[in-house]
Amino acid sequence: MPFDQGGLQDVCRAVRQRRSPAWAVAAALLAPSAVFLAAFTYWPILSATLRALTEQRFGQAPSWGLGNFTRLFADDRFATAVGNSALYALGTIGPSLLLALAFALALRESGRLNALLRTMLVLPLLIPLVAAAALFTFILLPGGGLLDWHLAKLGIGASNWLGSPDTALGAIIAITIWKNTGYYMLFFLAGLAGIPEEYHEAAKLDGAGPFTRLRRITLPLLGPTLGFVFIIALLNALTQVDHVVTMTRGGPSDSTNMILYYIYQQSEQNMDHGLAAAATVVSVAGLLALAMLALRTLERGIHYES
Amino acid sequence: MKANRAPVRLLVCAAALLWLVPFAWMAVAALRPQVAGALDAASLLPTGPFTLANFAEAWRSGRFPVWYLNTVFVCGGILAIQCVTVSLAGYAFARLRFPGSNWVFTAFLLQLLLPPVVLIVPNLEMITRLGLYDSLGGIMAPYCASAFGVFLMRQTFRSIPRDFEDAAQVDGATRLQAIRHVLLPLAAPGLAAFAIVSVTAHWNEFLWPLMVVSSPRNQVLTVGLASFTASAESGADWGLMAAGTMLVAGPLLLGFLAFQRRFVSSLVFTGLK
Numbered sequence: 270m271p272f273d274q275g276g277l278q279d280v281c282r283a284v285r286q287r288r289s290p291a292w293a294v295a296a297a298l299l300a301p302s303a304v305f306l307a308a309f310t311y312w313p314i315l316s317a318t319l320r321a322l323t324e325q326r327f328g329q330a331p332s333w334g335l336g337n338f339t340r341l342f343a344d345d346r347f348a349t350a351v352g353n354s355a356l357y358a359l360g361t362i363g364p365s366l367l368l369a370l371a372f373a374l375a376l377r378e379s380g381r382l383n384a385l386l387r388t389m390l391v392l393p394l395l396i397p398l399v400a401a402a403a404l405f406t407f408i409l410l411p412g413g414g415l416l417d418w419h420l421a422k423l424g425i426g427a428s429n430w431l432g433s434p435d436t437a438l439g440a441i442i443a444i445t446i447w448k449n450t451g452y453y454m455l456f457f458l459a460g461l462a463g464i465p466e467e468y469h470e471a472a473k474l475d476g477a478g479p480f481t482r483l484r485r486i487t488l489p490l491l492g493p494t495l496g497f498v499f500i501i502a503l504l505n506a507l508t509q510v511d512h513v514v515t516m517t518r519g520g521p522s523d524s525t526n527m528i529l530y531y532i533y534q535q536s537e538q539n540m541d542h543g544l545a546a547a548a549t550v551v552s553v554a555g556l557l558a559l560a561m562l563a564l565r566t567l568e569r570g571i572h573y574e575s
Numbered sequence: 576m577k578a579n580r581a582p583v584r585l586l587v588c589a590a591a592l593l594w595l596v597p598f599a600w601m602a603v604a605a606l607r608p609q610v611a612g613a614l615d616a617a618s619l620l621p622t623g624p625f626t627l628a629n630f631a632e633a634w635r636s637g638r639f640p641v642w643y644l645n646t647v648f649v650c651g652g653i654l655a656i657q658c659v660t661v662s663l664a665g666y667a668f669a670r671l672r673f674p675g676s677n678w679v680f681t682a683f684l685l686q687l688l689l690p691p692v693v694l695i696v697p698n699l700e701m702i703t704r705l706g707l708y709d710s711l712g713g714i715m716a717p718y719c720a721s722a723f724g725v726f727l728m729r730q731t732f733r734s735i736p737r738d739f740e741d742a743a744q745v746d747g748a749t750r751l752q753a754i755r756h757v758l759l760p761l762a763a764p765g766l767a768a769f770a771i772v773s774v775t776a777h778w779n780e781f782l783w784p785l786m787v788v789s790s791p792r793n794q795v796l797t798v799g800l801a802s803f804t805a806s807a808e809s810g811a812d813w814g815l816m817a818a819g820t821m822l823v824a825g826p827l828l829l830g831f832l833a834f835q836r837r838f839v840s841s842l843v844f845t846g847l848k
Contacts, residue, residue: 291671291672291673292673292674294667294671294750295667295671295673295676298663298664298666298667298671299663299664299667299679301659301660301663301664301720302660302661302663302664302683302720302721302725303720304720305660305716305717305719305720306682306683306686306720306722308701308705308716309691309694309698309701309716309717309720310685310686310689310691310694310720311682312697312701313694313697313698313700313701314689314694314697316697316700316701317694317696317697320697368590372587372590375583375584375587376587386587386588386591388832388835389591389592389594389595390590390591390594391831391839392594392595392598392828392831393594393597394842395775395779395824395827395828395831395838396779396823396824396827396828397778397779397780397781397796397797397800397823397824398779398781399781399797399800399801399804399823400797400800400820400823400824401597402804403800403804403816403819403820404597404598404600404601404817404820405597406804406808406816407600407604407616407617407813407816407817408596408597408600413616413617414617415596415600415617415619417617418617418618419617447594447597450594451594452842455839455842455843456843458843459843504688504690507693508690508692508693510782511781511782511797514781514782514785514801515781515801515804515805529692529693529695529782532695532696533695533782533786536695536696536699537786542696545696546696546697549693549694549695549696549697552693553689553693553694556688556689556693557688557689560688
């Protein structure tokens, strides 16, 4: 609590009266949010850190130490999960941002057909990831599934997309790209709408071709949007593992195990809370570092623009 | 310039059609009568006869009424509490000058980078300690404060002139009355945008409700669907699975198609203002 008992009375009085110090009014108005943030954001970070630093040994009193982190970094499965998360992030962010930008550029002009095509691309955003997983379970079904059935007509043999360690992560990535590209396209469309038409006209008069205009005008001015969408995509890549939970359970041979799924497994199945807490702390630190880095780059991009 | 536009358009149309394929299959398969061992389950051609038998079967074998009620209750409850918390905090950040406000605001925004699902293990511990394990309240609790909502309401309030609330307060309204009866009606578009984003997010959420709830009567649609599809899959009952998926995804899809412009502007409203 940011205030003691006396402070609390000040605050209550502040709400009733109009003439009261701004900080007391602010504290009263922020309190409802602050209570929930404290309980479900700040305290959990702290408690996970404390839990991660506590070593539980069978039959002994718990002691402080870095044992959980040592175990975590020695665990091959964690290394695999981190590697898969990185692959998953790269494999989803790059293609879906590129595709989203291409769709936005192609569909930026208004018109009935464009509106319809945009709607078709955005629809996957509205369904739960588990529903997407259900649909793709059939699409990727070996042999009789949608993909193999149609590939067979082209003379291509069946594959076990989700059952083979070589293709499972790729399949999971494809589902995420399908689901999120339309969302990112919306941001790019909004960003493109903010670029004055005169810039393009002026460049055209100067004889700049479409690619020069894209590279010299559109992309630099889209910088802030790009940075913003990148952060959203990064968060999505690290937090959206619903399809891993329902489709592959991290397998086969851990080929789709990711950091968040690893944490889920350690706490739900192995009941190894120390290890789960250590992995949580590592992923929180990594997430904050990556987001700060992206924000820093984003800020530089804005300076560059102005 | 005009000449090379046609192939691009064709390519984009093809891509959009490809994007629609999973939905097309869902609709076709859900309406197709079930034939044991049918080999054309993957066909996208809507050949008749059509039937609603899959939906009836899904409704009977799943616990859809319970899942719907729970999901509506969870989404509605979260939204109701959020409306209070984000309006009050958004007002404080938009209108009041107090020492350290930038720091407090940054601390609030931390939640944007750390959604509750990242802190799933300590959050679950907290929920258990509060006695909310295996309850709908447990699903809702971590979302009662929303950094995104606070940010959005701050921006919205800032775009409204102060004169209106000042006038109300001069007329003797308290600050809370001025917020409730003067400012909030003016901020309705912002609140509506937030509502759309919030309901979409929590209708579709899976991992957190999966971990918090254990008994069947507290399950929400997504968690129910996961077990429903698992059993349909093991029986190779694809029409049933498609129908169940449609029942879960349908309401939001219909809402989107009906209020498309609203949805799109709400979804883009984030951070771009």
